[in-house]
Amino acid sequence: MAEPRAFLVVMDSAGIGGAPDAARFFNGDLPDSGANTIGHIAEAVDLAMPNLDRLGLGAAIRLASALAPRGLGSQPQGLWGAATEISPGKDTPSGHWEMAGVPVPWQWHVFPKTVPAFPPDVTARICALAGTEGILANCHASGTEVIEAFGSRHLRTGWPICYTSVDSVLQIAAHEERFGLDRLIALCEGLAPMLHAMRVGRVIARPFLGDAPGAFTRTPNRRDFAIAPPGPTILDIAAGAGRVTHAIGKIGDIFSHRGIARLHKGRSDADLAEHLIRLGHEAEAGSLTFANFVEFDTNFGHRRDIAGYAAQLEWFDGIAGRLIAALHPGDLAIFTADHGNDPSWHGTDHTRERVPVLAAGLGPRAIGLVGFSDIGASVLAHLGLPAPQHGRSFL
Numbered sequence: 001m002a003e004p005r006a007f008l009v010v011m012d013s014a015g016i017g018g019a020p021d022a023a024r025f026f027n028g029d030l031p032d033s034g035a036n037t038i039g040h041i042a043e044a045v046d047l048a049m050p051n052l053d054r055l056g057l058g059a060a061i062r063l064a065s066a067l068a069p070r071g072l073g074s075q076p077q078g079l080w081g082a083a084t085e086i087s088p089g090k091d092t093p094s095g096h097w098e099m100a101g102v103p104v105p106w107q108w109h110v111f112p113k114t115v116p117a118f119p120p121d122v123t124a125r126i127c128a129l130a131g132t133e134g135i136l137a138n139c140h141a142s143g144t145e146v147i148e149a150f151g152s153r154h155l156r157t158g159w160p161i162c163y164t165s166v167d168s169v170l171q172i173a174a175h176e177e178r179f180g181l182d183r184l185i186a187l188c189e190g191l192a193p194m195l196h197a198m199r200v201g202r203v204i205a206r207p208f209l210g211d212a213p214g215a216f217t218r219t220p221n222r223r224d225f226a227i228a229p230p231g232p233t234i235l236d237i238a239a240g241a242g243r244v245t246h247a248i249g250k251i252g253d254i255f256s257h258r259g260i261a262r263l264h265k266g267r268s269d270a271d272l273a274e275h276l277i278r279l280g281h282e283a284e285a286g287s288l289t290f291a292n293f294v295e296f297d298t299n300f301g302h303r304r305d306i307a308g309y310a311a312q313l314e315w316f317d318g319i320a321g322r323l324i325a326a327l328h329p330g331d332l333a334i335f336t337a338d339h340g341n342d343p344s345w346h347g348t349d350h351t352r353e354r355v356p357v358l359a360a361g362l363g364p365r366a367i368g369l370v371g372f373s374d375i376g377a378s379v380l381a382h383l384g385l386p387a388p389q390h391g392r393s394f395l
Ligand SMILES: O=P(O)(O)O[C@H]1O[C@H](CO)[C@@H](O)[C@H]1O
Pocket: 092, 141, 142, 143, 144, 164, 165, 166, 167, 168, 169, 171, 204, 298, 302
């Protein structure tokens, strides 16, 4: 038989509650204790997710958080469990790096909730790189709201809109045509080394279009400039062993493009799903495919849109079914998440949660509560590769 393949698929922000340290993470002034992204959505609407529930989604929610939502909880036919994160951040790089075998060894720098949020040397560097007299916003904000509030002044002055969140990020929104997309990307790329040295995880370009409030919309040309992971990830190890590694969506940016042979991007999660299904059929023997589906998080979690998130989960469940049907004998597909973003919660930021670990291809088995790094260790074990520095295979 051909060497087995592995598919690691992240539903960005699809947490299932129960994080033991949730009280130490906040949305505004209130802790994340009790947040439960899929659990609360399933309580609010009748969720139909037959494929992932057949693997053990309902059982995993019960295990992680003791919540037993209606409509989920069939007898698991897959390998199922829930994973707990140890990295001190509830952001995308922390979750992905830890599941790839590299827990974050430092405290991320987050900017204070003051105005200005950024220190003068950072602001001065942005101005120097952009060639502007100043910056706009300079505060914590939601990305869609900040362009409504500052978009007109941006068009008048040409100054970039700079904002942050509870995550370790500095985001720059600018008009794709009037400021210029290439100029925005060069600005973020030029700024990134200074911010990475401060342990700020990412500088993110957020281009938008439109002429006036109400008509400003963000475009798909977002670019993230992230710190490189501080150790070898499963992508590095697989690529170093001569395996083909495929990255779908944001995975390239999250891992600073390290250990990635082929990058598959798209304008939407629907495009990414077609890449995933195609690779399900065609990916090379012994290859690793690592995918991130971001719209749960950006379009629905941060926007606190319960109905939209529910519809996206139901859509994705169909994609999961198609991937499972495409697998070859001996392949492994794991569906998981990187953090929570409960759309029923206060605030607009991520929520600290456990995540589901649902695997197709190995038959029914309960693995219980595991660590994020155990996911990566299991992927490598399945591929017959040496163990990463962190994590133990649950296979
Ligand atoms: O409100 P928007 O711009 O989508 O910002 C979100 O995107 C950032 C990066 O994923 C998060 O830190 C969160 O603040």
